[in-house]
Amino acid sequence: MYALYKKELSSFFSSLIGYLTIVVFLILTGLMLWVFRSDFNILDYGFAGMDGLFQIAPFLYLFLIPAITMRSLAEEKKNGTMELLLTKPLTDMSIIWAKFLAGFTLVFISLIPTLICYITVYSLGDPVGNIDTGSVVGSYIGLLFLGGAFVAIGLFASSLTNSQIVAFIVAALLCAFAYLGFETLHYMDFLGDVDLLVKSLGVRHHYESISRGVIDTRDVVYFLSVIALFLLLTRMVLQTRKWK
Numbered sequence: 001m002y003a004l005y006k007k008e009l010s011s012f013f014s015s016l017i018g019y020l021t022i023v024v025f026l027i028l029t030g031l032m033l034w035v036f037r038s039d040f041n042i043l044d045y046g047f048a049g050m051d052g053l054f055q056i057a058p059f060l061y062l063f064l065i066p067a068i069t070m071r072s073l074a075e076e077k078k079n080g081t082m083e084l085l086l087t088k089p090l091t092d093m094s095i096i097w098a099k100f101l102a103g104f105t106l107v108f109i110s111l112i113p114t115l116i117c118y119i120t121v122y123s124l125g126d127p128v129g130n131i132d133t134g135s136v137v138g139s140y141i142g143l144l145f146l147g148g149a150f151v152a153i154g155l156f157a158s159s160l161t162n163s164q165i166v167a168f169i170v171a172a173l174l175c176a177f178a179y180l181g182f183e184t185l186h187y188m189d190f191l192g193d194v195d196l197l198v199k200s201l202g203v204r205h206h207y208e209s210i211s212r213g214v215i216d217t218r219d220v221v222y223f224l225s226v227i228a229l230f231l232l233l234t235r236m237v238l239q240t241r242k243w244k
Contacts (some may be wrong), residue, residue, distance in 0.1 A: 001090065001095075001097060001098050002098075004090065004094070004095065004098035004099075005047075005098040005102055008072070008098055008099050008103075009102045009105055009106075009129050009208045010100035012068070012102065012106055013076055015115050016066065017067070017071070018068075018106055020237070021064050021067060021068055021106065021110065022106070022109060022110045022113075024064065025057075025060055025064055025110050026062075026110070026113055028056070028060055029053060029056055029057065029060065029114065029117075030164045032052065032056050033052050033053060033056070033117065035050045036208075039052070040052030040053075040055060040056055042117075042121060047123070049131065049132065049135075050117060050118060050121055050131075050136055050139070053114060053117060054139040054143065054211055057143055058143075058146055058204070058207065059178060061143075061146065061147060061175075062150070062172060062175050062176050062179065063106075063172055064110075065103070065107065065147060065150040065151055065154055065171070065175065066150075066154050066167070066168045066169075066171035066175060067168060068102050068103050068106055068107075068151070068154065069099075069148045069151055069154025069155050069157070069158050069167070069171060069193075070154065070157075070158055070164045070165075070167040070168040070171060071158070071167075072099045072102075072103065072154070072155055073099070073155065073158040073159045073160075073167075073234070074158045074159075074160045074161055074162050074163060074164050074166075074167040075162075075164060077161075077162040078162040078163070078164075082220070091233070092235045092238045092239060093235055096155065096231055096235055096238070097231070099155060100148075100151055100152060100155055100231060102148065102225075103151040103154065103155070104144075104148050104151050107144070107148070107150075107151065108144065108145035108147075110198050111140065111143060111144070111147075118131075118136055132213065134213040135211065135212060135213035136213075137209055137213070138210050138212060138213035138214065138215060139210070139211040141210055141212075141215065142206075142207045142208075142209075142210035142211045142219075143207075145181075145206075145207070145210065145219075145220070145223035146203060146207050146223075148223065148227050149178070149203055149223055149226045149227055149230075150171075150178075150224065152167070152227040152229075152230035152231050152234075153171055153174045153175050153178060153230050154167075154171040155230065155231070155234050156171075156174075156231075156233050156234045156237070157170040157171035157174060157198040158171070159234045159237040159238060160237060178202065178203045178226070179202065179203045179204050179207075180202075180204065181202065182198050182199055182202030182203075182204075182205070183199060183204050183205070184203050185198050185199075200228070202225075203226065206218075206219040206222045206223060
C-alpha cells in the first residue's frame, strides 16, 4: 500500500495537477485576504483574525479537490490499469486508502504555506500576538477534516466513471450538496421540527463547530463517518467490476 501511496503522490507532482492546485489555492486566498477589498480582507477587517481564510477555503476546495481526485480511479479504468492493480497482492481497501491518503496529503501540503498568514497576523496584532490561536488551530483541524471528506467524495465520484470530466462534475456537485445542500434545506424552513436535524447532517455545520476552537467528539465522529461511508461506497463500486 505504501508503494502505491508514493506512486500516487509522485504522479501528482510529476504533472501540473499537484503544483497547479496548490498555486491556485494560495493565489486566490492571498488575493482575497490581502489585495481585494472585501469582507474577507484582513487589513480592512480591523481585528487580528483569520476568519476570512477559513470562510474562503471550503468554497475553493469545492472545485480544487474534485480536480485532484478526478483522475484517481477514472484514469485507471480508462487506461485499463485498474485490472492490473486488482491482480496485485492488494485488497480493494488498500488501493482506496493509498489514493485517499495521497489526495489528503496534497490538501495538507496546500495548507502549510498559509501559516505565513498566521505569522503575519500574529505580528501585526496590537499588542503583538493578539489573536485567538485556539480558534485558528480548531479551524485548521476543521479544514483538514473537511478536505478529507471531500477527497473521499471525490474518490467515490472517480470510481463511477472512466471520464475525468464527468468525475470532476459529479464530485463537485456532491461536495457542494454535502457542504451547502443541508444548510439550504434548513433555511427554507419547510421541514418543521426536523429543520435542525437536517442542518446537523451537513458538513458545514460540523466544520463551523470545530472552527470555534472546541474539538467536539461528535464533530470528529461525523467527519470520520462521512469519510468511511464514501470509502466503503467506493469499495462497493470496485467490487461490482468483479461481479461483472
